[in-house]
Amino acid sequence: MSDVFLSxxxxxxxxxxxxxxxxxAQGWSVWWDRALKPGETWPSVIERQLKRAxxxxxxxxKAAVRSPWVRMEANKxxxxxxxxxxxxxxxxxxxEFGVVQAVDLHRDRTVGCxxxxxxIRSKLRRRTIVRTLGGVSxxxxxxxxVSSVTCIATDACPKTLxxxxxxxxxxxxxxxxxxxxxxxxxxxxxxxxxxxETLAHVDRQPxxxxxxxxxxxxxxTPAEIGDRLRVRWLVAGAITGRSDRIEVALEMIDxxxxxxxxxxxxVLAMSDLQxxxxxxxxxxxxxxxxxxxxxxxxxxESTQSSNEAYVLYLSGKAALRGRNVDEAxxxxxxxxxxxxxxTEADAGLCRVHLSRFEDxxxxxxxxxxxxxxxxxxxxxxxxxxxxxxxxxxYLLGGNAEEAERSFSRALALNKSSADAQxxxxxxxxxDGRIADAEAHLRDAVVAxxxxxxxYNELGIFLVGQGRIDEALASFDDALALxxxxxxxxxxxxxxxxxxxxxxxxADAWSRVLELEPDAAAYGNLGSAYYxxxxxxxxxxxxxxxxxxxxxxxxxxxxxxxxxxHLAGVDAAPAFERALALTSEELQVNPDNVEVQxxxxxxxxALGQGSEARAALERGAEAIGQNPGLAYVAAVASVRLGxxxxxxxxxxxxxxxxxxxxxxxxxxxxxxxxxxxxxATAQ
Numbered sequence: 001m002s003d004v005f006l007s008x009x010x011x012x013x014x015x016x017x018x019x020x021x022x023x024x025a026q027g028w029s030v031w032w033d034r035a036l037k038p039g040e041t042w043p044s045v046i047e048r049q050l051k052r053a054x055x056x057x058x059x060x061x062k063a064a065v066r067s068p069w070v071r072m073e074a075n076k077x078x079x080x081x082x083x084x085x086x087x088x089x090x091x092x093x094x095x096e097f098g099v100v101q102a103v104d105l106h107r108d109r110t111v112g113c114x115x116x117x118x119x120i121r122s123k124l125r126r127r128t129i130v131r132t133l134g135g136v137s138x139x140x141x142x143x144x145x146v147s148s149v150t151c152i153a154t155d156a157c158p159k160t161l162x163x164x165x166x167x168x169x170x171x172x173x174x175x176x177x178x179x180x181x182x183x184x185x186x187x188x189x190x191x192x193x194x195x196x197e198t199l200a201h202v203d204r205q206p207x208x209x210x211x212x213x214x215x216x217x218x219x220x221t222p223a224e225i226g227d228r229l230r231v232r233w234l235v236a237g238a239i240t241g242r243s244d245r246i247e248v249a250l251e252m253i254d255x256x257x258x259x260x261x262x263x264x265x266x267v268l269a270m271s272d273l274q275x276x277x278x279x280x281x282x283x284x285x286x287x288x289x290x291x292x293x294x295x296x297x298x299x300x301e302s303t304q305s306s307n308e309a310y311v312l313y314l315s316g317k318a319a320l321r322g323r324n325v326d327e328a329x330x331x332x333x334x335x336x337x338x339x340x341x342x343t344e345a346d347a348g349l350c351r352v353h354l355s356r357f358e359d360x361x362x363x364x365x366x367x368x369x370x371x372x373x374x375x376x377x378x379x380x381x382x383x384x385x386x387x388x389x390x391x392x393x394y395l396l397g398g399n400a401e402e403a404e405r406s407f408s409r410a411l412a413l414n415k416s417s418a419d420a421q422x423x424x425x426x427x428x429x430x431d432g433r434i435a436d437a438e439a440h441l442r443d444a445v446v447a448x449x450x451x452x453x454x455y456n457e458l459g460i461f462l463v464g465q466g467r468i469d470e471a472l473a474s475f476d477d478a479l480a481l482x483x484x485x486x487x488x489x490x491x492x493x494x495x496x497x498x499x500x501x502x503x504x505x506a507d508a509w510s511r512v513l514e515l516e517p518d519a520a521a522y523g524n525l526g527s528a529y530y531x532x533x534x535x536x537x538x539x540x541x542x543x544x545x546x547x548x549x550x551x552x553x554x555x556x557x558x559x560x561x562x563x564x565h566l567a568g569v570d571a572a573p574a575f576e577r578a579l580a581l582t583s584e585e586l587q588v589n590p591d592n593v594e595v596q597x598x599x600x601x602x603x604x605a606l607g608q609g610s611e612a613r614a615a616l617e618r619g620a621e622a623i624g625q626n627p628g629l630a631y632v633a634a635v636a637s638v639r640l641g642x643x644x645x646x647x648x649x650x651x652x653x654x655x656x657x658x659x660x661x662x663x664x665x666x667x668x669x670x671x672x673x674x675x676x677x678x679a680t681a682q
């Protein structure tokens with residue numbers, strides 16, 4: 001048994017060599033991996049020495065933070081209460097080790113060495129005291145001593161979770177991906193996604209969404225992470241190796257205390273990934289005390305072709321994440337060639353064609369996506385992703401009933417899927433079941449309290465219902481979870497605009513554009529300028545929006561709206577382009593009332609009165625229930641010269657919650673009521 005076990009990154013060997021001499025000069029035996037004899041390896045010697053050492057000194061550096069082996073050794077030492085951390089350089093220690101005060105060796109080596117020696121003496125002294133005690137009292141005192149020395153009333157002390165969370169709830173955090181090969185690194189990121197999905201398919205097993213873990217700040221403690229994600233257990237891991245051979249180290253941490261429940265490491269070839277996913281998931285479930293047997297996937301045979309197909313499938317998922325749709329399609333097709341009837345590849349191809357349909361609204365892409373998703377759901381017992389994709393496709397196609405059926409199937413397979421609940425909410429809203437829609441959105445928030453998207457979607461829904469203050473509160477909740485998320489910032493700006501705070505909305509959209517030049521942000525910034533009367537700025541922003549997204553009729557229509565009020569500018573080309581795009585939209589979904597009513601306003605601007613009135617009649621039922629549609633119908637009526645109908649539509653919009661400040665700011669309505677329509681606040 002050694003007095004001191006020294007854990008460090010191999011890159012730091014020259015910096016710790018002198019340290020070993022100084023510790024041995026105190027009369028202590030020091031074990032470090034330079035002491036390995038020929039033929040001895042980590043499993044046979046290092047782990048045994050780590051378990052027996054009376055004290056473990058972990059030398060933290062940038063290289064050590066990246067090392068899965070140093071982190072695992074530190075976790076084992078912390079679990080036993082024998083950890084003494086030191087800093088070789090100015091580096092942020094991983095959050096799960098922040099509860100133990102580190103010795104700072106790099107600022108003043110003399111002072112640091114003295115503190116380190118005293119820290120080691122303290123540990124060795126406590127370990128001696130604990131060994132001399134017997135029975136139950138020894139266990140009680142050992143626990144009290146370890147607790148008091150690792151957390152001495154500082155702000156770094158671990159905090160218990162603020163309220164009860166499901167005992168089996170788990171978050172698979174983003175693994176430290178230390179692979180040099182970019183393609184292999186991307187494949188392994190997709191592999192970790194698959195691991196989450198595999199765990200989520202176990203009945204009553206709450207799993208935090210990937211997007212929720214991605215939004216976490218790097219300096220959170222385990223308790224803060226658990227509280228943010230509303231989970232009891234955290235899975236941290238690291239991936240190293242080469243393109244042909246991978247090493248995966250993982251550890252399960254109790255978020256309430258920060259201590260490790262268990263750890264595991266795997267060394268394997270890329271061709272073994274298929275079985276590794278099942279093995280890791282089963283190991284994690286075993287640590288949780290779950291006895292469920294994981295169902296095998298449709299392509300889980302241990303043949304070489306299945307494993308190769310699985311790697312190609314992961315490559316396709318990685319390409320989709322990088323928005324390289326053509327490359328993703330190629331990988332999925334190659335996987336199908338190797339493994340005919342490969343369900344996951346079908347689901348991937350569904351995603352590919354869904355993405356293309358979203359951009360093009362091409363009916364052929366819709367049919368192809370539908371065929372792939374349907375086939376995936378027919379052949380797979382547990383493909384929740386295919387259910388989500390098909391639900392999204394049906395929503396875009398206007399088939400709320402089929403969308404609801406698909407999202408329900410996805411939710412049945414993954415009870416913690418907030419995305420499925422959000423899909424069900426959108427289907428219910430499209431079907432006019434407003435109360436059901438809100439209930440699903442609030443269920444989504446409960447299912448994934450650490451995921452920003454449910455709060456964002458709830459905020460969008462509340463904006464549509466005219467409940468602006470509630471919407472802003474929901475967007476603030478989303479921003480607290482994902483401070484840099486462009487979609488949330490964009491929607492928060494919408495809330496400001498709905499309150500008439502156009503300058504504040506414009507500032508928020510300008511911030512969005514600094515983060516990501518997005519068509520929606522340009523379009524919305526154009527609307528802010530339109531409402532504030534800065535029409536030339538509005539036109540400039542909307543021109544940028546249509547250049548970025550030329551197939552969205554709303555940007556072209558808003559551009560035409562702005563140009564109508566600018567002297568010497570012809571608005572007809574913008575409206576004609578918008579009209580052509582609405583025709584394409586209605587070929588896919590003839591019952592899309594948003595397009596029908598928007599088309600009425602466009603037709604009226606082009607002087608096609610009879611067609612405009614017919615479009616309003618087709619959307620009459622929806623106009624009476626939706627404030628935004630009633631507002632657009634009022635715009636169409638003004639252009640048709642029917643001020644009485646326009647006033648009725650505006651009153652309907654206001655009664656349903658449409659902000660009166662937007663009505664007053666829109667120059668379209670200035671001619672009403674003697675040149676200045678006075679919308680009463682509702």
